[in-house]
Amino acid sequence: MTESDIRPEWWASETFWRKCAIFVTGFMALVLVLLTFHTLTVIKAGGESGRVPPYSVINHRIGFAMNDEAGHMKPVIGPLAPLFGEELTEAEAMALVDHGKLTVQARNCMNCHTILGNGAYYAPDLTKAWLDPGWGNEDARELLMTMFLEDPPTNARTFGTGRRMPNQDLTDAEVRAVIAYLKWMSAIDTNGFPAGFKPLPQGSLQPVESSEPQARRDRAGRPTAVGRGAVESLQPVESSEPQARRDRAGRPTAAGRGAVESLQPVESSEPQARRDRAGRPTAAGRGAVESLQPVESSEPQARRDRAGRPTAAGRGAVESLQPVESSEPQARRDRAGHPTAAGRGAVESLQPVEPNEPQARRDRAGRPTAAGRGAIKSLTGDAT
C-alpha cells in the first residue's frame, strides 16, 4: 500500500477542514463586526435613521401607522403632546427615560413581560404599552397608567386569566419614569412588530413643524401643501393616513387652526364609545373604572390645557360640542345615511375627528363626516 492510497482525498482531509473552519469563522466574525459598527450608528437614540427616537420624543404624540413605502407599520411622531404636560429638554428627557429603564430592570419586569418581544410570556408585551387601546384614550391614559402602576393588584385587569401584577412599590418618580420609558419605547421603529397592532385613539399625528413625516407623505405620492404658510395651516388637517383616505373619497379637507383647536375635545370621546361597544373594558381597575368614568369627559379637557394645546374656545363651545361626540348615536345616524352639512365652517368644526384609526374606519364605512357649526347643533338635536 503506497502512502497515496491511505491518505484521504483533499476534500476529506483534516487540514482542509481545519483551514475551512478558521477561514469561515474569521470571515463571519469580520462581517459581524462590520455590520455591528454600522448598526450601532443606525440605532443611536435620535440618530438620523429615525429608528430609535431621541428621548425628547416623549414631548410628542406618538402613533403607529401603516407605512406604504416600508410595507409595514411604523411609529409616527406627531405634534407636541408633552408627557404629564411638561415639555422636557433632551437631557431631561433622557434622565427620565433612563430612570424608567433602570426601574424596569431593577423590578425584573422582563421575567413576566416581554420588551420588544424578548422576555417572559406571563404578561403582555410592553413594546407598545403606551399605545395600547386598553388605556381608553389619550386623555385618560396618563392618569390610568399612573394609577395602575401605583397599585397594580387592585387595578389589575386580568381579562379572565386571574393573573395580577404584583405591587412593585414604585415611588411616584419611578412611576413617571417608567411611563416615560414606555412612551419612548413605543416610538422605536421595530420593523412592524407587533404585527397588526391597533393603537388607542389619539389626536392628529401631523407634526406642526413637520419634516420627516411630511417627507414620507410626499414620497407616498400624496399631495402636500404648497408653501410654508400653506403647510402650517394645513398640517393639522391632512396629516394622517385617515385624512388621506377621506380626501380620496372626495370630501373637503381644508380647515383652519381655530377649527382644529375647537374640535380637539371631540375626538377623545368618540372612539372611546366604540371601544366600549367592542366589549373591551376601558378603565384600569375596578376602583379606577368608577373614579375615572366621570373624569373622562372633563379631565381630558384639563389635561390638554396643561399640555399647552389650544383648547376649545370657551366653556360654551365645549358644551355645545359635547353632544356631538356622544358618538354612539352620532355614528348610527351617520350609518343611517342622513345627509350632513358641509362647507367651510362645517369642515372646520369637524377636522378634529379625523386623526386616528377609528376615524379612518368610520370614513371607510362611508359615513359623511362634514358638518357645520350650525349643522352640529342641528344634529345634536337629531341625536337625542
Next chain:
Amino acid sequence: MKIGKINYSELSTAQQLSVKYFTVAMVLFLVQLVFGLLAAWQFLAPDFLFGVLDFNVNRMVHINAMVVWMLYGFIGAIFWLVEDEAGVPLVGAWLANLAFYVLTVAVAIVVVVYLVVQSGPGEASTLWLINEGREYIEAPRWADIGIVVCMLAFFYNVAGTFVAGRWSGISGVLVLDLVALAGLYLAGMFYTTNLPMDQYWWWWVIHLWVEATWEVLVGCIMAWGLIQTLGARRRIVTTWLYIEVALMFGSGILGLGHHYFWIGTPEYWLGIGGFFSALEPVPLVAMVVHAVYDAGRHSFRSSNHPALAWLIAHAFGNFIGAGVFGFMQTLPQINLYTHGTQWASSHGHLAFFGAYTTIIVAFIYLTIQRLRGDVWMSGDLSGGWRWKWSLALLHVGMVGMTMALLIAGYEQSFVERAMGGSTWQAYFDGQTQHWFVQAMWWRMAFGVIMTAGLVLLLVDFVQIGAGESRPIRVVAAAREEADVPDGALPEAAGGS
C-alpha cells in the same frame, strides 16, 4: 481502585473537580425543575405564592439555574477530559479548586438574593447588587465580575495544561472556543439607556453563547466522548469537528441576525438573520450523521451504555430541538407572529435539553464509571432499569412539554397576533383560549413526569455500578476490536 466502590480519593485533581462541578450542576438542575414547576403552576393558579414568590422570581431562578448548571456541566466535562487529552496533570490545580469554591459561593449568594431580596429601587445600585433585570444574565454586576475572574482562572487551567502537555485538534478548538465564550460575556456587562443598543449587545452574549460557542464546546466534548465510549478514531472525529466548526460558525455567527428583526435594528438584519439562521440546522445534521455513523461503525459496542445512549440522545435532541424547532420560526415572515410567544419557550425547552442536558448527563455517566473503579456499565447491568427509565421519563416529559408549549404558541400567534392585533386585550384573549389553557395543563403534567425522571436519574447516579464486580471492557480493547476501515490510517497520534 475498587470496582463498584467510590474511589474519589484515587481520582486526579482535575477529575475530582469534575465530580464537584457535576454535583453542584445536578443540584441546580433539580432547583431548575422545582422552580419551573412553580412557574408552570402559576400559569394555572395565578394566586399561588402571589406576592411571596412571584412568577418573575420563579422564572428567573428557573432559567438562571439552568444557565449556571450547564456552565458547571461544561466545566466539569472539560476538567474530565483535559488531562487525558493533554497527557499531563492539570496545571494550577489549587487555583482551580479555589475558583470552584468562589464561584459556588457566589452562585449561592446570588440565588439567595434573588429569592429573598428579589428586586430593588430603580437605581444603578440594584443592578450591581441585586438583579440586573436582563433575561438570562440577571446576575448582578458584582457576580458578573466574579464569574469572569473564575472563567479566567479556568481558562488558565485548561490552556496551561495543554501548553504543558500536547495539543490536539479537539483541544485547539476547545481553547479558542473558551476564549470566545469568556470574551462574549463581557458584551453583556454594561448598562445603557438605549434599549435597542442594550438588546443588541445582550444578544451577543445569549445567542453567540447558546447558538455558537456552546455548540462548538459540546462538539469538542462530543468528539472526545465518542472516542471514549466507542473508541472512534481520532482522525475521523477531528475532521468532523472541523467541519462542524466551519458550519456552526458559518451559519451561527450571522444567524445572530434573527434576534435583530424587531428590536429597532436596521432592516437588513431581516435578510441576513433569516438566511443564516435558516442554515443553522445544517451543522446539527452533520453532528447526527457523525454520531450515528460512528455508533453504527462500532456496532454500538460501548463500555458505557448509559453514556452512549445519552450521546445519541444529544445528537438527535440537538438536531430536533435546536435545529428543527428553531428553524420553524426563524424566518422573519413567520417570526413576526411567533416572536415573544410560547413558540419560543417550546423551542427553548427542547433545544436546551436536547443540545446540552443530554451531553452533560452522558459525561456524568462517564465520570461515575471511573469513580466506581472503572466498573462494568454495559449489558446486564444490575439496576439497569433505572437509567433506562430515567432517560425515558425525562424525554417523555420534555417532548410532552415541548409539544404542549408549541400548541400554546400556535394559539397565541393566531389569536393574539394574527386575529387580535397584538393588543393587551388580544394577548389575554389568547391566554384564555381553551386550547391554550389545556396546553398549560399538559405542560404541567409533563413537567411532573420530567421531574420524576430527574429524581430517578439522580438516584441512578448514586447507585449505578454499586455492588457491580465486573470491570470495564477497556476502551483500548474496544479500539483494537474496532475494525480498521479499508484504506484508512490507524489512529493518528495527537491529531495536530
